Amino acid sequence: MKYVAPSSVEEATSLLSSSPSAQVFAGATDVVPQMRAGRPAPEVLVDLKKIEELVAVANDGDKWTVGAATPTANLTEDPAFSEEFPGLAEAAGLIGSDQIQNRSSLGGNLCNGSPAADSVPAMVVNGARAVVAGPNGTRVLDVAEVVTGPGQTSLAADEFIVEFEIDRIPARTGDAYLRMIPRTEMDIAVVGAGARITLAEDGSIEHAALALAAVAPTVVRVPDAEAALVGNTADDETLSAVADAASEACDPIDDKRGTVAYRKQVAGVLAKRAVLIAIERAQQRNGTN
Amino acid sequence: MAITEENPGYKWVGTRPIRPDGLEKVTGKAQFGADLMLPGMLFGKVVRSPHAHARIISIDTTAAEAMVGVKAVITGSDFPDLAANGAHPSEIDVANNTIAREKVLYEGHVVAAVAATTREQAEAAAKAVEVTYEILPHVLTVDEAMADDAPLLHEGMITKGVDPAPEEASNVASKILHERGDLDQGFGEADVVVEREFTTKPVHQGYIEPHAAVADANSDGRAHIWCSSQGHFQMRAYSASVLGISPGMLKVTAAEIGGGFGGKTVIYLEPLAVRLSQRAGRPVKLVMDRDEVFRATGPTSGTRIKVKMGVAKDGKITAAEVWMAYEAGAYAGSPVGAAGMTAIACYDIPNFVVEGYDVVCNKPRVAAYRAPGAPMAAFAVESVLDELARDIGMDPIDIRLANAAVEGTQASYGPKFPRIGFVETLEAIKDHPNYTADLGPNQGRGIAAGFWFNAGMMSSATVHINENGTATVVTGSPDIGGSRQSMALMAAEELGIPYESIKAVVADTETVGFNDVTGGSRVTLATGAAVVDACRLIIEDLRARAAKTWDVELDQVEWVDGQAQHVEGAQPPLSMKDLAAKSGRTGGPISANASLNSRGVGAGFSTQLCDVEVDPETGVTRVVRYLTAQDAGRAISPDYVEGQMQGGVVQGIGWALSEEYIHDSDGVMENPGFLDYRIPVASDLPMIDCAIVEVPNPAHPYGVRGVGEVGIVPPMAAVGNAINDALDVRMTDLPMSPVKVLEALNEQRD
Amino acid sequence: MARTHVTTVVNGDETEFLTDDSTSLLNALRDEVGLTGAKEGCGTGDCGACSVMVDDKVTCACLVFAPEVDGSTILTVEGLADSGELHPLQQCFLEGAALQCGICTPGFLISAKALLDKNPDPTETEIRYALAGNLCRCTGYDKIIRAVQEAAREMRDQ
Ligand SMILES: Cc1cc2nc3c(=O)[nH]c(=O)nc-3n(C[C@H](O)[C@H](O)[C@H](O)COP(=O)(O)OP(=O)(O)OC[C@H]3O[C@@H](n4cnc5c(N)ncnc54)[C@H](O)[C@@H]3O)c2cc1C
Numbered sequence A: 001m002k003y004v005a006p007s008s009v010e011e012a013t014s015l016l017s018s019s020p021s022a023q024v025f026a027g028a029t030d031v032v033p034q035m036r037a038g039r040p041a042p043e044v045l046v047d048l049k050k051i052e053e054l055v056a057v058a059n060d061g062d063k064w065t066v067g068a069a070t071p072t073a074n075l076t077e078d079p080a081f082s083e084e085f086p087g088l089a090e091a092a093g094l095i096g097s098d099q100i101q102n103r104s105s106l107g108g109n110l111c112n113g114s115p116a117a118d119s120v121p122a123m124v125v126n127g128a129r130a131v132v133a134g135p136n137g138t139r140v141l142d143v144a145e146v147v148t149g150p151g152q153t154s155l156a157a158d159e160f161i162v163e164f165e166i167d168r169i170p171a172r173t174g175d176a177y178l179r180m181i182p183r184t185e186m187d188i189a190v191v192g193a194g195a196r197i198t199l200a201e202d203g204s205i206e207h208a209a210l211a212l213a214a215v216a217p218t219v220v221r222v223p224d225a226e227a228a229l230v231g232n233t234a235d236d237e238t239l240s241a242v243a244d245a246a247s248e249a250c251d252p253i254d255d256k257r258g259t260v261a262y263r264k265q266v267a268g269v270l271a272k273r274a275v276l277i278a279i280e281r282a283q284q285r286n287g288t289n
Numbered sequence B: 001m002a003i004t005e006e007n008p009g010y011k012w013v014g015t016r017p018i019r020p021d022g023l024e025k026v027t028g029k030a031q032f033g034a035d036l037m038l039p040g041m042l043f044g045k046v047v048r049s050p051h052a053h054a055r056i057i058s059i060d061t062t063a064a065e066a067m068v069g070v071k072a073v074i075t076g077s078d079f080p081d082l083a084a085n086g087a088h089p090s091e092i093d094v095a096n097n098t099i100a101r102e103k104v105l106y107e108g109h110v111v112a113a114v115a116a117t118t119r120e121q122a123e124a125a126a127k128a129v130e131v132t133y134e135i136l137p138h139v140l141t142v143d144e145a146m147a148d149d150a151p152l153l154h155e156g157m158i159t160k161g162v163d164p165a166p167e168e169a170s171n172v173a174s175k176i177l178h179e180r181g182d183l184d185q186g187f188g189e190a191d192v193v194v195e196r197e198f199t200t201k202p203v204h205q206g207y208i209e210p211h212a213a214v215a216d217a218n219s220d221g222r223a224h225i226w227c228s229s230q231g232h233f234q235m236r237a238y239s240a241s242v243l244g245i246s247p248g249m250l251k252v253t254a255a256e257i258g259g260g261f262g263g264k265t266v267i268y269l270e271p272l273a274v275r276l277s278q279r280a281g282r283p284v285k286l287v288m289d290r291d292e293v294f295r296a297t298g299p300t301s302g303t304r305i306k307v308k309m310g311v312a313k314d315g316k317i318t319a320a321e322v323w324m325a326y327e328a329g330a331y332a333g334s335p336v337g338a339a340g341m342t343a344i345a346c347y348d349i350p351n352f353v354v355e356g357y358d359v360v361c362n363k364p365r366v367a368a369y370r371a372p373g374a375p376m377a378a379f380a381v382e383s384v385l386d387e388l389a390r391d392i393g394m395d396p397i398d399i400r401l402a403n404a405a406v407e408g409t410q411a412s413y414g415p416k417f418p419r420i421g422f423v424e425t426l427e428a429i430k431d432h433p434n435y436t437a438d439l440g441p442n443q444g445r446g447i448a449a450g451f452w453f454n455a456g457m458m459s460s461a462t463v464h465i466n467e468n469g470t471a472t473v474v475t476g477s478p479d480i481g482g483s484r485q486s487m488a489l490m491a492a493e494e495l496g497i498p499y500e501s502i503k504a505v506v507a508d509t510e511t512v513g514f515n516d517v518t519g520g521s522r523v524t525l526a527t528g529a530a531v532v533d534a535c536r537l538i539i540e541d542l543r544a545r546a547a548k549t550w551d552v553e554l555d556q557v558e559w560v561d562g563q564a565q566h567v568e569g570a571q572p573p574l575s576m577k578d579l580a581a582k583s584g585r586t587g588g589p590i591s592a593n594a595s596l597n598s599r600g601v602g603a604g605f606s607t608q609l610c611d612v613e614v615d616p617e618t619g620v621t622r623v624v625r626y627l628t629a630q631d632a633g634r635a636i637s638p639d640y641v642e643g644q645m646q647g648g649v650v651q652g653i654g655w656a657l658s659e660e661y662i663h664d665s666d667g668v669m670e671n672p673g674f675l676d677y678r679i680p681v682a683s684d685l686p687m688i689d690c691a692i693v694e695v696p697n698p699a700h701p702y703g704v705r706g707v708g709e710v711g712i713v714p715p716m717a718a719v720g721n722a723i724n725d726a727l728d729v730r731m732t733d734l735p736m737s738p739v740k741v742l743e744a745l746n747e748q749r750d
Numbered sequence C: 001m002a003r004t005h006v007t008t009v010v011n012g013d014e015t016e017f018l019t020d021d022s023t024s025l026l027n028a029l030r031d032e033v034g035l036t037g038a039k040e041g042c043g044t045g046d047c048g049a050c051s052v053m054v055d056d057k058v059t060c061a062c063l064v065f066a067p068e069v070d071g072s073t074i075l076t077v078e079g080l081a082d083s084g085e086l087h088p089l090q091q092c093f094l095e096g097a098a099l100q101c102g103i104c105t106p107g108f109l110i111s112a113k114a115l116l117d118k119n120p121d122p123t124e125t126e127i128r129y130a131l132a133g134n135l136c137r138c139t140g141y142d143k144i145i146r147a148v149q150e151a152a153r154e155m156r157d158q
């Protein structure tokens, strides 16, 4: 295995095009454990962290851009970003320990393709887009379109994500992410729920987005719950409709981390709780940014 | 600290100085098993079975041997066939567990090993060893293993302890039985009877340091092994047996050991490293990966336990019936024997039957884990006792007080207890503010108690007085949690010189007399007693030298405060320093050895109080407050006594809530890493409050009982009882994971 | 295959070593540089025994490929003491009996330093979460948390 650290996006894409078994990496917090578990090492390992735009967090007034290889600690320690997207910042901050946080990236969390990736539901409800570079330039796609199944993405072998774009959060909008793990840290989500709520002037719900992790082969949106919320307030009836819809949207498996029945039930619980937190945050954000 | 008997004016015993090996450990200098590098050293790698049960048809090592950098490849046929040599069955099992001969009995069982110039080459070569297997049907649990038509691991295994001996072979290695009184009569006298069945999964000791060994073999057959173990004399004995050589051919040096908890009292790598080194003619280092540690070492048994107990309205237990089956893993030897002896040992029960089975199955061979066997039995018994107390409306401490074993009680396993401190631990809990602290919503409080024998066994110590009057205390007991400090404290107390002028060290197998393993909570007790004996010999010697110097009778000299004094003050005292300086003129170097087989064992008891909070919607349980009271006999080194208490409790909390071996249907472990084998992390826990109870062991010079193990016995029941107190659900299957707690709550709601 | 030449500053000293590209920083430090203070407890980021600082950020050395640190500054437990004078964390771990077997200690010291660099006055809960990536099987964490609290207090008072 050969290690290379290109300093530009172009250099990286040409490296990927020229060696078919090359693989990009950022923090290697998924790559190394997978190699230790016996996954064959690529011939060329392309370190994305020496490319400037891949490790930058910026706000141009309309949107945030987050370099795909940026250590998640940089994101959670960015006060403006965390203030605007507390749910996404918390989700990113849940990945591993402080040691992991200084390495793990949103690009890696997404492209590793784990259904349990914590930052993905939070990116999805915030409408994040991935800017993908390839031999023919860049293209932009919704984060929700990147992962197609466990460990699988829609990216070509010579493509990689340069950065994520997230539009500035509108007024009266809040996001939240909750996950269930048996311990308090250092665990992979048994169920995760991300929510984003925009309130109308009158306090009713204008927009709702809900996405679940670890309950299906990929992160899933819950349109029925979103529909149940829009136009309503978080009364008991609405919340129980949200919980039911969330449980219903699950297509989980029994595995070492949890059972089908457990995941369905707790998806409902976390969906409800995440929605309530998002609403509370939306209420606090009455003005514009 | 709850002290029941006054400290008789000790100057050093019971203090909290800095430990002798501390500096090396906070600066990164301490050499653990994997840290040693020798010139020309090769890296080894072990080849393991991917199957739970299979016959080895062939092993082809030619490809591996031909690879770049590869210096040696070994298989089972490179070791003597102990069965053919008529060795003891237990020795044969150790050898076959170290490297398989005909069959592999669990996923991870060693089939071959390689040594090469670099790690990468060794790993590649290990992958290139071609093993052909005939896969056999496997059994993973006691239920499967005890089923009528179960496939057998050992074709000739006839259950021991059954009269008459069964004619058919089975997976049941042995049966144990303890009985007293008349069960029917006992249950007849009960006002309330509770009967429950419990299951527990195998759990691993979880030491953070993987097993590691370095061997350097000479062409004359001798070899030097460095390894992190709980007993380098045992490693020498087992390795010699597996290699078919005399123990004297091996020298074993104890590296610093990164945790063991019982799991490093057995061999895995040492003989393989020696054989590889012999074949390659160079030193070889073998270090396990974490997944190998999980797949092939430890753990302790998974179990099924049934308990039926009856109490009268006054809280007196009238009868107890306990049935238990313990997984042994691949070879006979689960801790069911100790489980049977400890299960109800806290209590004075007139009528009981305790019956147990040692059952082999296709999982790694179990190894000792802190109070081996006792915690699972206590989970069952203490849960049932909690339920009985609720049913008769009695306080959980009071019901235990009403039945507690005291001095003179005939222990359920036979002997009469000498002075013990169980009652004192119960009272310490009752007197603590935690016992009456307010509980919030969804919170509950649980109590449980536990017993452990503690061990004595053989120890040796040497004490040298240096030329300036300082001392070196040499033992052969690997220090796993601060025992060098206890040795130095007792030596300081005896010799009357400052703790700081004593250096306590652990010597290799050629430098100090035999020591049994660091296990059974025995080191401070037994090795400590040997140190005390050696110090007393030194003092005798020093008195004689002073008498000679003064030209007086020996009985005119006493040893006080680290100096020889004339009983009538007729001579100016001679300090240790004076005597050491003059040693050349008074008989030569001052040094003494002591060896003993300790019989002064003092039983240990622990009572624990746990507060939990359960999320009724997700089933997640968090421990919010914890108190442990334990009878230490005498806390020589209170810092490290508390450390043992806290460490044991937290391992127990992990066992209670999140730890378990998960195997797929092929018998392959699914969670061989810390991410999914969930040991508690710092954020899972509150502070662990300690009440050290000191009821001195009358048979030890300082009253020591041994503190390393009993702390892990009560936590599972304490947590389970607390969950029950919070939400009225009785958990009977470990771990009490969110999935199971929520299931139980759902059932309750239905 | 030719090995890669890596130039770093380790514990204040310019240090060069040769390594295979697939070798972890942890193994390079242990086998090539001869610093065995950082330990491998898992090799997969789960235990923190290998914690070191790379450019002032705490990381698991087992998850870093050795060539990545070319041009970086590394701090290991061996570099914590200043010319023989112990770091307050080391002193408090010693005095507070915050270690039993000590295999986890190097990792805890580095993580705790990283925490106190960022947050000189952490709450107990903050300490517990900041150290959640470091496993200790011996102590139950109690005395480790207290030692970090004590060191933080001393460092604030200095
Ligand atoms: C101890 C531990 C705890 C963990 N806890 C959590 C947790 O709580 N929650 C959680 O979600 N995850 C967790 N993880 C998993 C992992 O840390 C995260 O998925 C992390 O975000 C991965 O980021 P990375 O930069 O390290 O990815 P890498 O390992 O570098 O890469 C992961 C995958 O993504 C690909 N990739 C990386 N960057 C790009 C890119 N820009 N474009 C295209 N492909 C790319 C790589 O080729 C690789 O296949 C944990 C891991 C460990 C070791």
Ligand code: FES
Pocket (backbone or CB within 6 Å): C039, C040, C041, C042, C043, C044, C045, C046, C047, C048, C049, C050, C051, C060, C061, C062, C063
């Ligand atoms: S060895 Fe690196 S985290 Fe365990």
Ligand code: FES
Pocket (backbone or CB within 6 Å): B208, B258, B259, C098, C099, C100, C101, C102, C103, C104, C105, C135, C136, C137, C138, C139
């Ligand atoms: S002191 Fe042994 S693992 Fe922490």
